[in-house]
Amino acid sequence: MSTIFKKIIDREIPASIVYEDDVVLAFLDIYPIRKGHTLIIPKKESVNIFDTDADTLAHMMIVAQKIAVGITQSLGAPAVNIHMNNGTEAGQDVFHIHLHVIPRYERGEAFVVPKHESYDEGEERECAEKLKTAIA
Ligand code: 5GP
Numbered sequence: 001m002s003t004i005f006k007k008i009i010d011r012e013i014p015a016s017i018v019y020e021d022d023v024v025l026a027f028l029d030i031y032p033i034r035k036g037h038t039l040i041i042p043k044k045e046s047v048n049i050f051d052t053d054a055d056t057l058a059h060m061m062i063v064a065q066k067i068a069v070g071i072t073q074s075l076g077a078p079a080v081n082i083h084m085n086n087g088t089e090a091g092q093d094v095f096h097i098h099l100h101v102i103p104r105y106e107r108g109e110a111f112v113v114p115k116h117e118s119y120d121e122g123e124e125r126e127c128a129e130k131l132k133t134a135i136a
Contacts, residue, residue, distance in 0.1 A: 005096040036103040048086040077103030
């Protein structure tokens with residue numbers, strides 16, 4: 001199912017596009033966490049990290065580096081966060097995969113993250129083993 005981002009790709013709605021190539025489009029987020037907050041999306045539709053091919057993901061990260069350098073050079077931000085929400089529970093609202101590149105202008109600006117958890121006895125090892133088995 002197409003999203004609002006497909007309309008941006010097809011130029012049906014406006015966006016402040018800052019970079020484009022054959023594979024991706026990068027444009028300013030309409031509600032920036034910090035000014036210059038940029039989204040990188042592939043032109044080919046996919047939902048998130050679970051259904052996007054590895055070459056496209058790799059290219060998105062290459063372009064994220066380009067945008068990050070551009071942000072530091074042009075907007076006076078010394079730092080950036082690179083972030084991706086994959087799935088509703090992770091906070092994904094637009095179901096067309098996108099990387100957030102967020103300028104950070106001051107140290108200590110809070111990013112709201114859930115409270116950290118602790119592992120029970122043996123749980124960390126069990127968790128790592130499950131993950132290793134799944135990935136192998
Ligand atoms: P998510 O929560 O899915 O990771 O992030 C979606 C992002 O898309 C949000 O940061 C939101 O501000 C941005 N966004 C939603 N609709 C539009 C739009 O129509 N234009 C632009 N430029 N950004 C949008």
